[in-house]
Amino acid sequence: MAAGAGRGARRVVVGKAWEIPEGGRKLIVPFRGRAGIGVFNVGGTLYALRNICPHNLGPLCTGHVSGRFVASAPPSRAGATLTMDRDGEILRCPWHNWAFDITDGSCLGDPRLRVKTYPVSIEGDDVVVAYAED
Amino acid sequence: MPITGAAPIAAPGWTAHKETGVRIVDCDVHHSFESPEQLLPYLSKFYQEHLYDQGVHFAGGGYPNTPLRKTRNDIKDPGLKRRDFNFTLEFTQRELLDPWNIDVALLTGSPSDIYGAAGLPDPDYGAALCRAFNDYTIEHWLERDERVVHAILVAPTDPAQAVAEINRLAGRKDTVAVHVPLSTAMPLGNRFYHPIWEACAEHGLPVVSHIGGGGATGNTMTPVGYPTYYMETRMARPAAASAQAASLICEGVFEKFPTLQFAMIEVQQLWAVSVMWHLDFDWKAIRDQTPWLKRLPSEYFRDHIRVGTQPMHEPARPEQLPWMLDMLHADETLIFCSDFPHFDQNDPVTVLPGISDHMRRRIFADNALEMLRMPDA
Numbered sequence: 001m002a003a004g005a006g007r008g009a010r011r012v013v014v015g016k017a018w019e020i021p022e023g024g025r026k027l028i029v030p031f032r033g034r035a036g037i038g039v040f041n042v043g044g045t046l047y048a049l050r051n052i053c054p055h056n057l058g059p060l061c062t063g064h065v066s067g068r069f070v071a072s073a074p075p076s077r078a079g080a081t082l083t084m085d086r087d088g089e090i091l092r093c094p095w096h097n098w099a100f101d102i103t104d105g106s107c108l109g110d111p112r113l114r115v116k117t118y119p120v121s122i123e124g125d126d127v128v129v130a131y132a133e134d
Numbered sequence: 135m136p137i138t139g140a141a142p143i144a145a146p147g148w149t150a151h152k153e154t155g156v157r158i159v160d161c162d163v164h165h166s167f168e169s170p171e172q173l174l175p176y177l178s179k180f181y182q183e184h185l186y187d188q189g190v191h192f193a194g195g196g197y198p199n200t201p202l203r204k205t206r207n208d209i210k211d212p213g214l215k216r217r218d219f220n221f222t223l224e225f226t227q228r229e230l231l232d233p234w235n236i237d238v239a240l241l242t243g244s245p246s247d248i249y250g251a252a253g254l255p256d257p258d259y260g261a262a263l264c265r266a267f268n269d270y271t272i273e274h275w276l277e278r279d280e281r282v283v284h285a286i287l288v289a290p291t292d293p294a295q296a297v298a299e300i301n302r303l304a305g306r307k308d309t310v311a312v313h314v315p316l317s318t319a320m321p322l323g324n325r326f327y328h329p330i331w332e333a334c335a336e337h338g339l340p341v342v343s344h345i346g347g348g349g350a351t352g353n354t355m356t357p358v359g360y361p362t363y364y365m366e367t368r369m370a371r372p373a374a375a376s377a378q379a380a381s382l383i384c385e386g387v388f389e390k391f392p393t394l395q396f397a398m399i400e401v402q403q404l405w406a407v408s409v410m411w412h413l414d415f416d417w418k419a420i421r422d423q424t425p426w427l428k429r430l431p432s433e434y435f436r437d438h439i440r441v442g443t444q445p446m447h448e449p450a451r452p453e454q455l456p457w458m459l460d461m462l463h464a465d466e467t468l469i470f471c472s473d474f475p476h477f478d479q480n481d482p483v484t485v486l487p488g489i490s491d492h493m494r495r496r497i498f499a500d501n502a503l504e505m506l507r508m509p510d511a
Contacts, residue, residue, distance in 0.1 A: 056484045062208040094207035096478055 008133035013126045014039060020046065020127065023088055027051065027061055032131060037061065039120055039127060040102050042089050047102050048129050049091070050116035054107070058095030060115060065091050068099070068108065156494055158482050159238040159502040159511070162344065162399050162442055162471035163230065163282075165275055166221045166244035167267075172274075176266035184259055191259065192250025197346060198353060199364045202477040204246065209475055219475075223275050223282070230474045231281055234482055238502070238511050241275060241284040242313060242344050242399065243267065249315040249347035252289045260289035265299055276308045283506070285311035285342040290318060293329040300330070304337035310506040311340050315347025316371075316398060317354055322378045323385030331391050340395040340440075340505045343378070345371045368445075372405035379409050379439055386426040388438045395505050399442035399471055407461045410435050436463050440505055442471035443497065444480040456489065465496040469505065 014028045020041045029036030035051045038061025053060040067087035073080040090108065092099045099108040100115050107113035119130040167173065170190050174182050197204060203218060209229050210218040219225055221244075231239055243249060248267050254260035264287045271284050286303050288296035296314075303309045312334050320326060322343070334341055345354060353361050354370040357377075361367050375398045382388065382396060413431030421427065427434070441462070449455055462468060473479045482498060489497070503511055 056481070059208050064202075064207055094202070094209075094477065095481075097201045 009130050010133055011128050011130045014048075014129050015127045016125050017122045017127055018125070023065075025061065025065070026127075028129075031129075035059070037118060037129065039129065040065070040091070042102055045103075046120045046122065046127060048118040048120040049100070049102065049105055050118070052115070053093040053095065053098065053100075054113045054115055055093065055098045055110075056095060058093045060091065060093045060100065063092045063094045065102070156491075157237045157499040157503075157511075158235060159240070159470060159499050159506075159508075160230075160236050160472045160474070160482075161240045161342065161397065161469045161502050162242050162444060162473050163226065163236075163239040164244050164474060164476065165223075165226065165241045165271065166247040167270060167274075168217060168221055170247070173263065173266040173270055176269040177262055181259060181262040181266075184262075190248075190250065190263065191254055191256065197245045199367070200477075201364065204476050206475050206477050206479065223278055226282075226474070227279065230472065231279070234472075236472075236482075237281060237499070238506075238508065239282050240311065240342070240502075240506070241271060241282060242342065243271075243287055245315075245344070245346035248287065249344070252287065252315040252347040253291065253317065253319065254289065257289060257292035257295070260291055261295035261299065264289050265302075268299065268303060272303075272306070272308075276306075283308045283310045283508075285313035287313045288330065290314050290322075290327055290330060293327060296330045297333040300333040300337060300339070304333075304339060309339070310508060311342040311397075313342050313344065316343040316345045316374055316378060316401065317348025318378075319348065321381030321385075322396075323381030323383070323387050325385070328387070328390065331387055331394055335391040335394045338393065338507055340397060340507075342397045342399060344399040345374065345401050368402075371401040375401035375441075376405045376409050379406070379435065380413060382439070383413060383427070383431045383434045384424050386424070388434045389426055389428065395438050395440060397440035397442065397469060397505060400444060400473060401442070402445060402447065403441055403443070403462060403468070404447060404458060406435065406439070406441050406467065407458070410463075436466050439467065440469050440501060441467050442469055443485060444471040444473040445478050446480055446485050452487070455486070459486075459489065459493060465493055466501065468497045469502040470498045 015026055020026045020039055022041050022044055025038050025040045027036055027038050031037045037048050038051050039046055039048045049061055051059055051061040065088060067084040068090050070083050070085055075082060089102050090099050091102050105115045105117040121128050170185060174185060177185060205218045230236060251260045251263035268286050275282055276284060286309055288299050290296060300312055353367040354374055356370040356373055361370055388394060410432035417431050470482060
């Protein structure tokens with residue numbers, strides 16, 4: 001059983017593993033409400049996020065996936081480098097462009113915010129998402 | 135990588151209940167053409183040749199470096215190469231008007247596609263493009279949905295032609311405002327522009343002024359030059375709005391045209407508090423410079439200037455938002471603007487959490503309906 005899916009937990013098969021190849025995603029709508037969830041495959045590991053941005057309720061999981069942008073110094077300094085790391089792990093909401101870490105749901109721009117995450121696992125060919133019973 | 139299964143989320147309103155019992159007047163609904171060639175039927179032969187030969191002469195219109203190429207990713211059509219989606223009335227009905235229960239949508243054009251016409255060095259081509267865009271809007275947008283009205287676009291670079299365009303279209307029921315983009319070569323209170331304001335006042339049309347246009351290229355100019363990054367550009371906008379509001383008040387535009395109202399869109403809000411407070415402070419000391427002003431500058435502001443809600447400030451302490459609305463006299467001055475379909479749009483459900491019913495009615499409907507003189511909408 002997936003981590004966090006303890007007492008009172010429900011488990012739902014949301015698809016087949018082949019539907020979500022590395023770098024891919026699947027949206028499951030509805031899922032515990034009209035907004036649904038997104039299941040992302042980052043480097044072979046699946047993550048499930050609620051499709052509601054904690055900023056202004058935008059459809060977060062339909063957003064652009066890329067990385068985190070890093071600068072060693074302002075570009076005016078000699079030798080400064082502008083790079084991107086964690087490519088494929090960062091999701092940006094289509095409303096207002098706020099960035100979230102797919103692997104733990106945290107918001108890169110505001111440490112107080114976090115998108116709800118669900119334990120997800122592969123059992124046989126099935127992708128299984130767990131959630132706690134209310 | 136295709137987004138498996140991403141396509142059909144029912145509507146952008148899916149996360150929250152629709153507003154009921156409150157009309158929603160959205161004073162910033164962007165619209166455009168799919169390509170400038172759609173303006174050809176509305177241009178004279180002379181300017182058709184311009185468009186074929188030289189294009190539209192402007193790049194950016196004040197939005198050269200906007201994230202997500204300006205528009206919401208969740209409504210982009212991945213099958214299109216040239217644009218993010220087909221910009222049509224049907225698109226706007228499906229993605230905005232129907233799911234969000236918008237009762238009145240004021241079309242404001244598209245900054246990068248057409249606002250540059252307002253600041254073209256060639257004022258004749260600018261006026262021709264504005265006229266063509268208005269005619270395109272009438273045929274493709276206004277005559278097919280009663281909820282949709284427009285602010286007719288004019289180029290302030292030649293006031294005589296702007297006045298002629300206002301006179302040409304003012305009689306239409308769906309002409310409810312005149313759009314002069316906010317970035318200009320001279321401050322808007324300058325007497326050069328007064329013929330335009332006079333025509334607006336005569337026809338009972340407010341001026342709606344969305345940031346952009348003016349320089350026709352690059353970012354919004356600041357008092358110290360052009361900014362580099364988009365975040366800086368955002369901060370240029372309150373400065374531009376402050377300068378325009380102060381100019382309109384100090385030059386006596388509202389003494390000269392006492393029924394004229396002027397809305398400033400996509401310029402944020404808190405600047406308006408500072409303009410009202412500090413103009414009053416200065417007027418008490420140095421009013422001799424502008425003795426034609428008979429009232430406190432803030433009184434002119436509250437009667438004549440309106441401020442769009444988008445992009446709304448999100449204070450670090452949420453309890454400060456109602457304080458700001460109070461300081462702003464938001465029940466008189468603030469008008470709801472979604473900025474649809476841009477990435478930084480504000481939806482009517484989440485934009486102003488926890489405000490009173492009175493404030494909600496004023497901001498979402500009554501302030502705008504009074505300004506647009508649409509008592510029956």
